[in-house]
Amino acid sequence: MWIKICANTNLDDAKLAADLGADALGFVFAASPRRVTSAEVAKITPHLPANVERVGVFQSLDAYEIARASHEAGLTAVQLHSGVDFALLQRLHKLFAGQVSLIQTIHWQVDADGADTAIVAAQLRRIAADGFVSRVLIDSKVGTKLGGTGISFDWDAARTTLAEVAPELKLIVAGGLRPENVAEAIQRLNPWGVDVASGVESEPGRKSPEKLAAFIRKARESKVDSI
Numbered sequence: 001m002w003i004k005i006c007a008n009t010n011l012d013d014a015k016l017a018a019d020l021g022a023d024a025l026g027f028v029f030a031a032s033p034r035r036v037t038s039a040e041v042a043k044i045t046p047h048l049p050a051n052v053e054r055v056g057v058f059q060s061l062d063a064y065e066i067a068r069a070s071h072e073a074g075l076t077a078v079q080l081h082s083g084v085d086f087a088l089l090q091r092l093h094k095l096f097a098g099q100v101s102l103i104q105t106i107h108w109q110v111d112a113d114g115a116d117t118a119i120v121a122a123q124l125r126r127i128a129a130d131g132f133v134s135r136v137l138i139d140s141k142v143g144t145k146l147g148g149t150g151i152s153f154d155w156d157a158a159r160t161t162l163a164e165v166a167p168e169l170k171l172i173v174a175g176g177l178r179p180e181n182v183a184e185a186i187q188r189l190n191p192w193g194v195d196v197a198s199g200v201e202s203e204p205g206r207k208s209p210e211k212l213a214a215f216i217r218k219a220r221e222s223k224v225d226s227i
């Protein structure tokens with residue numbers, strides 16, 4: 001199970017998450033109480049173990065701005081967190097030429113009445129067909145809020161779509177995960193990875209060492225139900 005601890009804002013939290021066994025650390029460049037600049041991230045990334053991915057989370061920037069920020073911050077992956085923009089994916093795929101990997105976020109509207117199933121399925125099929133991205137992060141959209149919501153989407157409604165539509169994609173579940181529910185999310189959705197921001201914080205932008213340790217341990221220990 002691949003584990004990403006997102007929305008890191010300082011070196012101590014990032015190092016602790018890496019020491020506890022996180023596979024990837026996220027840095028939010030989008031509008032957020034946890035927002036960081038590329039100059040701030042550039043002071044953190046050189047101190048992290050080489051095998052830990054450094055993922056920048058971006059919204060509403062063009063390909064050249066994302067590439068410049070990634071280079072300055074020392075990122076190894078970029079997570080596109082606004083709607084799916086296939087032209088942007090294609091440009092970044094070409095610009096990065098395999099040096100920085102891409103993660104596309106798809107949002108599951110928390111207050112939708114089933115309509116999201118068809119939208120998410122169509123996006124997954126198109127992403128798989130285009131082949132620019134192998135990892136897709138499924139996050140909750142709450143009203144107009146696109147990240148760091150602390151709210152889970154409807155796992156039961158999503159279960160069949162996520163399991164069957166594009167099995168070649170590596171799916172990462174996010175949105176409202178906490179130490180208390182990450183095992184259940186893994187059992188029910190059988191994702192390739194999990195991602196958390198607010199569920200391991202003591203306050204916005206500060207990680208809780210106890211919650212971090214518990215989240216990573218529970219995610220590592222989790223077993224999957226047969227779907």
Ligand SMILES: O=C(O)c1ccccc1NCC(=O)[C@H](O)[C@H](O)COP(=O)(O)O
Nearest residue numbers: 006032147148149150175176196197198
């Ligand atoms: O974390 C944020 O504040 C944030 C704000 C705007 C866009 C993305 C953001 N986070 C990106 C992530 O990958 C989060 O881990 C993901 O949204 C889950 O957050 P949470 O529900 O708090 O675990």
